[in-house]
Amino acid sequence: xxxxxxxxxxxxxxxxxxxxxxxxxxxxxxxxxxxxxxxxxxxxxxxxxxxxxxxxxxxxxxxxxxxxxxxxxxxxxxxxxxxxxxxxxxxxxxxxxxxxxxxxxxxxxxxxxxxxxxxxxxxxxxxxxxxxxxxxxxxxxxxxxxxxxxxxxxxxxxxxxxxxxxxxxxxxxxxxxxxxxxxxxxxxxxxxxxxxxxxxxxxxxxxxxxxxxxxxxxxxxxxxxxxxxxxxxxxxxxxxxxxxxxxxxxxxxxxxxxxxxxxxxxxxxxxxxxxxxxxxxxxxxxxxxxxxxxxxxxxxxxxxxxxxxxxxxxxxxxxxxxxxxxxxxxxxxxxxxxxxxxxxxxxxxxxxxxxxxxxxxxxxxxxxxxxxxxxxxxxx
Amino acid sequence: xxxxxxxxxxxxxxxxxxxxxxxxxxxxxxxxxxxxxxxxxxxxxxxxxxxxxxxxxxxxxxxxxxxxxxxxxxxxxxxxxxxxxxxxxxxxxxxxxxxxxxxxxxxxxxxxxxxxxxxxxxxxxxxxxxxxxxxxxxxxxxxxxxxxxxxxxxxxxxxxxxxxxxxxxxxxxxxxxxxxxxxxx
Numbered sequence: 300x301x302x303x304x305x306x307x308x309x310x311x312x313x314x315x316x317x318x319x320x321x322x323x324x325x326x327x328x329x330x331x332x333x334x335x336x337x338x339x340x341x342x343x344x345x346x347x348x349x350x351x352x353x354x355x356x357x358x359x360x361x362x363x364x365x366x367x368x369x370x371x372x373x374x375x376x377x378x379x380x381x382x383x384x385x386x387x388x389x390x391x392x393x394x395x396x397x398x399x400x401x402x403x404x405x406x407x408x409x410x411x412x413x414x415x416x417x418x419x420x421x422x423x424x425x426x427x428x429x430x431x432x433x434x435x436x437x438x439x440x441x442x443x444x445x446x447x448x449x450x451x452x453x454x455x456x457x458x459x460x461x462x463x464x465x466x467x468x469x470x471x472x473x474x475x476x477x478x479x480x481x482x483x484x485x486x487x488x489x490x491x492x493x494x495x496x497x498x499x500x501x502x503x504x505x506x507x508x509x510x511x512x513x514x515x516x517x518x519x520x521x522x523x524x525x526x527x528x529x530x531x532x533x534x535x536x537x538x539x540x541x542x543x544x545x546x547x548x549x550x551x552x553x554x555x556x557x558x559x560x561x562x563x564x565x566x567x568x569x570x571x572x573x574x575x576x577x578x579x580x581x582x583x584x585x586x587x588x589x590x591x592x593x594x595x596x597x598x599x600x601x602x603x604x605x606x607x608x609x610x611x612x613x614x615x616x617x618x619x620x621x622x623x624x625x626x627x628x629x630x631x632x633x634x635x636x637x638x639x640x641x642x643x644x645x646x647x648x649x650x651x652x653x654x655x656x657x658x659x660x661x662x663x664x665x666x667x668x669x670x671x672x673x674x675x676x677x678x679x
Numbered sequence: 680x681x682x683x684x685x686x687x688x689x690x691x692x693x694x695x696x697x698x699x700x701x702x703x704x705x706x707x708x709x710x711x712x713x714x715x716x717x718x719x720x721x722x723x724x725x726x727x728x729x730x731x732x733x734x735x736x737x738x739x740x741x742x743x744x745x746x747x748x749x750x751x752x753x754x755x756x757x758x759x760x761x762x763x764x765x766x767x768x769x770x771x772x773x774x775x776x777x778x779x780x781x782x783x784x785x786x787x788x789x790x791x792x793x794x795x796x797x798x799x800x801x802x803x804x805x806x807x808x809x810x811x812x813x814x815x816x817x818x819x820x821x822x823x824x825x826x827x828x829x830x831x832x833x834x835x836x837x838x839x840x841x842x843x844x845x846x847x848x849x850x851x852x853x854x855x856x857x858x859x860x861x862x863x864x
Contacts, residue, residue: 309705309716419720479743480701480716482708586743593741668742
């Protein structure tokens with residue numbers, strides 16, 4: 300990494316994603332550029348060849364997703380970046396990556412929707428799509444940065460989770476964070492923790508591609524190195540061959556879930572601010588968390604017992620943290636640039652122990668601190 | 680919460696306002712401040728409204744957008760109509776009089792400078808009007824140091840254009856000084 304990266308500098312969120320990807324060992328990007336994620340592709344197009352990596356602009360987002368799956372199967376850490384319309388197109392292959400257990404990262408810099416919406420305006424309308432966009436019962440990991448520095452950190456974390464758990468990971472950004480520039484000091488390359496996927500300890504003749512270790516994750520052989528196995532989106536046995544055996548199907552689906560669900564303490568991260576004595580808890584993530592932090596500071600200055608919880612991991616949803624706060628708080632105010640997608644999750648966990656209200660915008664503008672403060676006071 | 684200085688640079692797409700915002704933010708980092716820069720623009724490469732915002736603070740910056748601007752640059756009549764009104768008493772408004780013919784009344788600190796005309800007539804390059812504006816804006820407000828602005832500017836502009844850009848910044852700076860003298864006198 301260049302020396303420039305190691306000092307204070309102005310950097311854009313999307314640029315920090317590209318830097319984080321490189322630091323985490325991403326050496327393949329396939330994508331179809333789309334506002335407001337284009338800078339990720341633009342920067343990686345320039346930087347990847349410098350570090351021996353490859354960049355391909357594909358004919359569309361479906362092919363982009365297929366290409367990163369292929370590259371990952373060949374042993375190269377892979378990432379793509381898109382926005383809502385492209386994220387929709389990637390869903391089928393995203394499910395394939397989950398089922399075939401192919402590590403990869405999909406960056407979605409959310410913009411106003413549905414459909415092509417307002418390309419340059421922010422939104423958080425893909426929260427549920429990040430969870431349930433692809434069909435069938437499946438686990439999902441989605442991380443949600445709220446600063447430029449965190450764009451770097453969470454891209455590294457996303458790549459590491461993908462490698463460690465053999466699963467696609469979504470970096471769920473929004474236009475505010477993707478396009479915002481701010482002062483950052485990035486860690487030097489040798490201080491970035493990088494995880495690589497497990498390799499088989501046995502030769503090709505004894506290798507079962509989908510036979511898990513005790514941690515539920517099967518070691519992964521690179522295609523092209525003598526290990527021949529079948530990769531499919533169909534329910535499959537340990538050799539990778541299709542199966543309709545109910546027992547095999549059940550074991551596979553449970554294992555896919557358990558390898559994530561059994562490590563929630565490792566995967567789920569939240570930031571809490573002033574929640575210890577909070578009667579009103581603001582829930583916000585991504586760009587809106589910036590507004591929420593200011594609103595909470597202003598509320599505290601006015602003597603109001605208000606705190607903030609910010610899901611850094613948005614999927615799996617931080618149930619435990621919300622659950623604990625619900626015992627003390629009188630009300631939750633969920634602020635988001637959609638019509639209440641995460642509010643529903645908060646309500647599900649709070650189970651009526653506290654009131655849950657929302658501050659919502661779908662006009663392509665960031666929720667303001669004043670709007671959140673007003674909702675806090677209404678609650679008062 | 681530490682005081683944050685909020686700046687809004689507004690005009691038309693193609694005038695280089697976002698680049699100006701980036702240079703200003705980079706100058707703030709050189710001066711040791713924290714800073715956030717955001718922008719809004721339409722789908723056009725040129726034309727349409729364009730706006731860059733820069734927040735400068737010695738503390739944390741949470742909300743990344745301008746709430747109550749301390750400094751507004753308006754390089755089109757449309758931008759001036761939209762952002763030049765309802766400013767607080769100590770806010771500074773800099774209008775490019777090349778395009779802004781109908782400035783808002785009752786703004787305490789308003790500077791009229793022909794930023795684009797200076798670039799066009801004295802430098803032969805209208806495209807450096809954004810840098811003339813930066814020189815003027817910093818000359819008026821001292822929001823960053825002149826040295827930091829120059830350093831940030833020279834680090835961003837294409838090779839071979841350093842002298843032109845430095846001259847543009849200086850002309851803006853001098854125009855602001857002259858205007859200040861005139862207002863004080």
